[in-house]
Amino acid sequence: MKRLLRDPLAVVSLGWLLIVVATAILAPLLTSQSPTGSSITNALAPMGGEHLLGTDGVGRDVFAQLVFGARTSLVGALIVVVVSLVVGLPAGLVAGFYRGWFDGVASWVASLLMAQPAIIILLVVLTQVGRNTALAMLVFGFVIAPGVFRLVRSSVIAVREELFVDAARVSGLSDPRIVRRHILPVVVAPTMIQMSQVLGIAIVVQAGLEFLGLGSANQASWGGMLNDSFQNIYTAPELLLWPGLVIVLTVTACALLGNALRDGLGTGPAPARPRARARRRDGRRVSGPSAPRPAVAPADDDALVRIEDLVVSYPSGTEDRQVVRGVSLSVRRGEVLGLVGESGSGKSQTAFSILGLLPRQARMSAGLIRFDDVDLSAISESARNRLRGSRIGYIPQEPMSNLDPSFRIGHQLVEPMRHNLGMSRPQARDEALRLLARVGIHEPERVFEAYPHQISGGMAQRVLIAGAVSCDPDLLIADEPTTALDVTVQAEVLDLIRELQQERRMAVLLVTHNFGVVADICDSVAVMRDGRIVEQAPVDRLFAEPRDDYTRMLLDSSLEGAPARESLVPMIGGTR
Amino acid sequence: MTDDKLLEVDGVAVDYPGKGWRARPHRVLHEVSLDVRRGETVGLVGESGSGKTTLGRAVLGLVPVATGEIRFDGRVVSGLDRRERRALSSEIQVVFQDPYTSLNPAMTVADILAEPLAVSGVEQVRARARVQDLLDAVHLPADAGRRLPREFSGGQRQRIAIARALCREPRLIVCDEPVSALDLSTQARVLDLFIEIQERTGVAYLFVSHDLAVVRHISHRVAVMYRGELVETGDAATVTSTPEHPYTQRLLLASPVPDPEAQALRRTQRREAAAKAAQAGVGA
DSSP: OHHHHTOHHHHHHHHHHHHHHHHHHHHHHHOSSOSSOOOGGGTTOOSBTTBTTOBOTTSOBHHHHHHHHHHHHHHHHHHHHHHHHHHHHHHHHHHHHHOHHHHHHHHHHHHHHHTSOHHHHHHHHHHHHOSOHHHHHHHHHHHHHHHHHHHHHHHHHHHHTSHHHHHHHHTTOOHHHHIIIIIHHHHHHHHHHHHHHHHHHHHHHHHHHHHTTOSOTTSOOHHHHHHHHHHTTTTOGGGGHHHHHHHHHHHHHHHHHHHHHHHHHHTSSOOOOTTOOOOOOOOEEOOOSSOOOOOSOOSOTTEEEEEEEEEEEEEETTEEEEEEEEEEEEEETTOEEEEEOOTTSSHHHHHHHHHTOOOTTOEEEOSEEEETTEETTTSOHHHHHHHHHHTEEEEOSOTGGGSOTTSOHHHHHHHHHHHHHOOOHHHHHHHHHHHHHHTTOSOHHHHHHOOGGGSOHHHHHHHHHHHHHTTOOSEEEEESTTTTSOHHHHHHHHHHHHHHHHHHTOEEEEEESOHHHHHHHOSEEEEEETTEEEEEEEHHHHHHSOOSHHHHHHHHTOOTTSOOOOOOOSOOSSOO | OGGGEEEEEEEEEEEEOOSSTTOOOEEEEEEEEEEEETTOEEEEEOOTTSSHHHHHHHHHTSSOOSEEEEEETTEEOTTOOHHHHHHGGGTEEEEOSOTTTSSOTTSOHHHHHHHHHHHTTOOHHHHHHHHHHHHHHTTOOGGGGGSOGGGSOHHHHHHHHHHHHHTTOOSEEEEESTTTTSOHHHHHHHHHHHHHHHHHHOOEEEEEESOHHHHHHHOSEEEEEETTEEEEEEEHHHHHHSOOSHHHHHHHHHSOOSSHHHHHHHHHHHHHHHHHHHHHTOOO
16 A cells, blocks of 8 residues: 555546545535536536536536536446446355356356447347436446456466465365455455456446436436537537546546556565576676786686686665675586585575576676686677587576477477587487487487477476587586486486586586485585585585584484484373 | 274375366375374375375365275264364364465464464464464464564474464374475474474374485384375385385485485495396386
């Protein structure tokens, strides 16, 4: 709500709507003129004097009509909102929550209703029962209810799968209570947004019907005013202005308020997931101006990647929040370096800095960030892209979300090879099939033709590994490559990475939280905590004699090899 | 001996409806039998798609049982209607895997914990005192009740979920991968909390996990599931160190040990076993 009041458009819209509501309620106090009292002698009187805005073609006071017309419009719109809510909301809740036959029938009826042209239904009803605005709006409420039904139903379906709803059920909450406490709050926001739009639509439709002369007789209305002014369009065109203006303003205010509500409520209490990283784009590079370049050649010149004093930060409030604070490391050719740490330690951010795949809002600076003989902080975006495709391979954590579901797997392997290595299509196809066989896929032809959803997670990870090594990279960066996989599959995938690494003498930077994986595949390890490397050592040394307290704590908290719990053979007496 | 049994799962099968109109249902659990004694932890281990989570959900009454029956304290609890099932909620509780979606983001911690109490008709003043006790029992600060779930880390959220499960002093808690979303050091502390609570209250756990080491740490007995079937049951030490069933052996050899030498040895053993299996034509 506070956020809503900070949006100037929302405040203006809300203000206008409040004025309209107040006018409708206080109408008799605002004007002494009768909105319906016509007098032919006083037709088309000018503005000012007794008649503030003049009179219309049959001598009715224009201002009084505007004021009382607000009443008609609001009552009509309110009827539509109430009817559509009363019909759509409970039906949507029940259909979404219980599904089953009711959902089937209700959805079918809703679709049928939505397929009918609303205005024609209204015209038919009105020709049958005569001029009656309230009834027309009642019918319109029914016609528009399927929209509410659908919105509510889909919101409910989305939330009923959440674990907290299951937990509530296990807690013994009754269904009405679950709906009231856990489901309804989620439905309120989208429904409110939709209602503000419905309000606007109802006002327009009502004005339209009145303009056609189908509104209740003897009742001031904005649409009726339009009708009258249309008759006198050549003699008093200004009469068209007033009803037109209030209709446009009111409807616009409704629409703008709906938008503001969506902005305000839409980003409300969504569950925040720390690991849901914003999809990465290239981070802005801030070259470290004061950082002196080390003039001396580094001791181990075999280093393929060399980072010194890497800092990555994100703007957060007024200050920058540093997630990597001065990391220095190097990976030699043919070496497998494990980068371990718990969530939030900055290990993935460090890896993404080398790839140049930090989120857009990230700021990165480094004393030195060099790949082979290329200074990564100095090259252009396209040069970096070329490097990523050809000399640096990448294996992500979630294999499935890194394959495009709408393209065949073969296509996703072939395209990068054609682009980066300049192969012809048949050449690339042969190479892709060869690679698929190499990563242990038994039917490469079938997988080549398959879509991502047709293969398992382990298979998808093999495909991505095939893609990562397709351009024969010097460096492979793997970000938790086996975390999403079952242990038996993990073992096979690690075997595969090891074989490929040895076969091609690649350097591998492996980001993981699992010391078992480190022990399995790495030559050396860097342990990260809070954006810093606390210990870096060859793998044997680190496990045999960890020097840092944090490393020791991590190794100690491993459950592997700890004694199993005793079986509960001698019963521990009574319960509770 | 039968008197000790708190939960008995007897030849239970579960079907999921097939996709599409009049599609045949798909059987995900094949006649599984298992029991949990009072105050005992039974670890249920298996890979994705093994049916371990489905078995847990069947015990909770969240999925219908196709054949067989589930008995709690000698009483058949499978196939109860919603009202009868609700009456059971003070006896059987749950802790889910994902601490981010298992707590309603719009409710304060105190409201989340008090909700099950309100259902059982506990008056507000006593409920508030109980919430404080629960926060204390899971080692959360006393002012945690006023805050929203998003202000807590994963490990702390899982403590809140545990507190909610303990709320009505259940005799069985189904734990569905409760520590697999947590960091290693947090994982160990949360597991110790589970054990501490069990020793104090005598609650029994059906503990579902994919991680042999976790299951070994917390379970008295372990049951191994593979493709919807129970392939091996036994005490924790035996099943997790010298398993009999080839699948459990494969699972054990595939879990990496955080020790380079031991892991190299395990890798060799795994390859030998795989080669042997391939020769015998058993294969995966």
